[in-house]
Amino acid sequence: AQSVAQPEDQVNVAEGNPLTVKCTYSVSGNPYLFWYVQYPNRGLQFLLKYITGDNLVKGSYGFEAEFNKSQTSFHLKKPSALVSDSALYFCAVRDKTGKLIFGQGTTLQVKP
Amino acid sequence: EAGVAQSPRYKIIEKRQSVAFWCNPISGHATLYWYQQILGQGPKLLIQFQNNGVVDDSQLPKDRFSAERLKGVDSTLKIQPAKLEDSAVYLCASSLEDYPRDEQFFGPGTRLTVL
Numbered sequence: 166a167q168s169v170a171q172p173e174d175q176v177n178v179a180e181g182n183p184l185t186v187k188c189t190y191s192v193s194g195n196p197y198l199f200w201y202v203q204y205p206n207r208g209l210q211f212l213l214k215y216i217t218g219d220n221l222v223k224g225s226y227g228f229e230a231e232f233n234k235s236q237t238s239f240h241l242k243k244p245s246a247l248v249s250d251s252a253l254y255f256c257a258v259r260d261k262t263g264k265l266i267f268g269q270g271t272t273l274q275v276k277p
Numbered sequence: 278e279a280g281v282a283q284s285p286r287y288k289i290i291e292k293r294q295s296v297a298f299w300c301n302p303i304s305g306h307a308t309l310y311w312y313q314q315i316l317g318q319g320p321k322l323l324i325q326f327q328n329n330g331v332v333d334d335s336q337l338p339k340d341r342f343s344a345e346r347l348k349g350v351d352s353t354l355k356i357q358p359a360k361l362e363d364s365a366v367y368l369c370a371s372s373l374e375d376y377p378r379d380e381q382f383f384g385p386g387t388r389l390t391v392l
Binding site for chain 2: 201206208210214216255257259264265268270
C-alpha cells in the first residue's frame with residue numbers, strides 16, 4: 166500500500182539559513198508527489214508538485230523540492246528561510262488509484 | 278478567483294448530537310473531497326465526488342457519516358450521532374478534474390469539538 170513518511174516532527178532553522186524538510190514515499194507505479202503548507206487556523210495551501218521530468222521542482226514562495234527515485238524521497242528545500250515560513254508542512258503522494266495520501270506533517274520553526 | 282468556502286468555521290456539540298458542514302468548491306471544479314484531520318496527523322480522505330457521483334467513500338464511517346453533493350456543486354457532510362473521537366478539523370477540497378496530476382485546493386476547514 167502507498168504511504169508517506171516525514172521522519173521529523175519539527176525542524177528548527179535560523180532565518181537566512183537553508184532549510185530542508187524530509188519526505189520519503191512508498192507507492193506502486195510512478196508517483197505523483199505534492200507538498201502543502203498549513204498555517205494556523207487555515208486550510209492547506211499547495212506549494213509544488215512532481216509529475217514527471219526534471220527532478221528539481223520549483224514552487225511557490227521560493228520553495229523547491231528534489232525528487233530522488235532511487236531513494237524514494239521528495240525533500241522540500243529553500244535556500245534562505247524566512248520567519249514567515251514557519252508553519253506545518255505536509256508531503257503527499259497520489260498513485261494511479263487517485264487517492265491522496267498525506268504524511269503526518271513537519272512543523273517548521275524559523276527563528277530570527 | 279474565489280477559493281473553497283466552508284461553514285461553519287467552528288462547531289462545539291455534545292456526543293450523540295448531530296452536525297452538518299457545508300462546502301462550496303471553486304467554480305468549475307468537478308471533483309470535491311472531504312477530509313478529516315485529527316490533531317497531529319495528516320488529512321485523511323473521507324469521500325470523493327466527481328460531479329454529483331461518489332467516486333470513493335471507502336474510509337467514510339457510513340453508520341454515522343453521510344455526504345451529498347446535489348447538482349454537482351455544493352456539498353454537505355453530516356455526522357449523526359457524533360462521538361468524542363469525531364473531534365477534528367473537517368477539510369473540503371476541490372480540483373478541476375480527477376487526474377492524478379491535478380492539485381487540490383483546500384478550504385479553511387471546520388473545527389469540530391465533541392464534548
